Amino acid sequence: MAFESVDALQRTLAETVFQYAADRKKAAGRALGTLVEIITFYTLHTWNLRDHVVIERSVPEFANPEILHNVEFSLHPIQARHEVEISPLSLPLTAAKIKRHLPFLHETTVKSTQALSRDAVKRNATILVESETGPVIANVDTLSDSNCRLIVCELSTDPFAIFECKRVGVEEGMRKGPQTIEKAKQGAYVARSVSSLQKVRLRNGQFQGVMEQPDGSFRTGLYDEVLREVIDSSSAVELAGFILTVGVVSNHGNWFTSDNRNKELRVLAQSYDWLLFLTDAGLSQFIDRLLLNPTPELEPAREAFLASYPRSSGTNRFTKVRMAVDADEALRSVLHGARSRG
Incomplete structure (x- = not known):
């Protein structure tokens, strides 16, 4: 079945899946947001980035640690990786049970969380403990009735990338009001404040990239060129404080066929380093x-x-x-x- 827009899809969900809800359209909209987040997480999984991911983590602004911003997915360097086999398996699989198989955590108080519940629900990127050097996370890798294999990773505190999911545009039946643009502005502010690579608009409308070096000098050039150079660099000095900001966008209506992108999309496109689009189709x-x-x-x-x-x-x-x-x-x-x- 083909839908001409996300609006049509949302209407169909409201009528066929959420017909019992008091506000069917709102319930369908929330479900669409959840599905976009799930698609994003499992896409990261297919890119072999699962073990780098922390979900719903606070990330500080660059050089301004007093202000934190919650992001949906942050990706962190792996300092150490451990494989844990638990057999026989007794549910729920708690952080305390996992700790027994990890000598480096024996003297540590772990969180009261479950990587796998009694009713067979797994928790993605389970945080076992927050250490001084960063979070320790566990992911269930393989599972049978009698045993479980987990991957436990010691991650660095500072992420190298963040992914945020954004549904932009104006839903059918809504007037173009401040709520839609304000949500876009919130995401844009975070995208432009967390990384050491700063974005400055020139008089000709282009963006200049500026990154302060450890000696106080500045590395500068057209933003996209500096961004590519930093991504390709293997220098720990250059990468310190750099965070690639990625927005995953689904849009109401066919933004990609229009000569006039809506204001929300322009704000996001000019703020995130990369935008990945989920097409209506x-x-x-x-x-x-x-x-x-x-x-x-x-x-x-x-x-x-x-x-x-x-x-x-x-x-x-x-x-x-x-x-x-x-x-x-x-x-x-x-x-x-x-x-x-x-």
């Missing part, structure tokens, strides 16, 4: 196969989604943080397959 195809005309391989993910949005109270089993084990396997399989075909 791509997003609708994924949701169609997941929910509206489910394919067999995504059936576990569909069940987890519906269990997270029941008519009465329920437990989240389908978010970027908490994901049902069988849904996780289905999403990994489908997205890895899509990458290999692409």
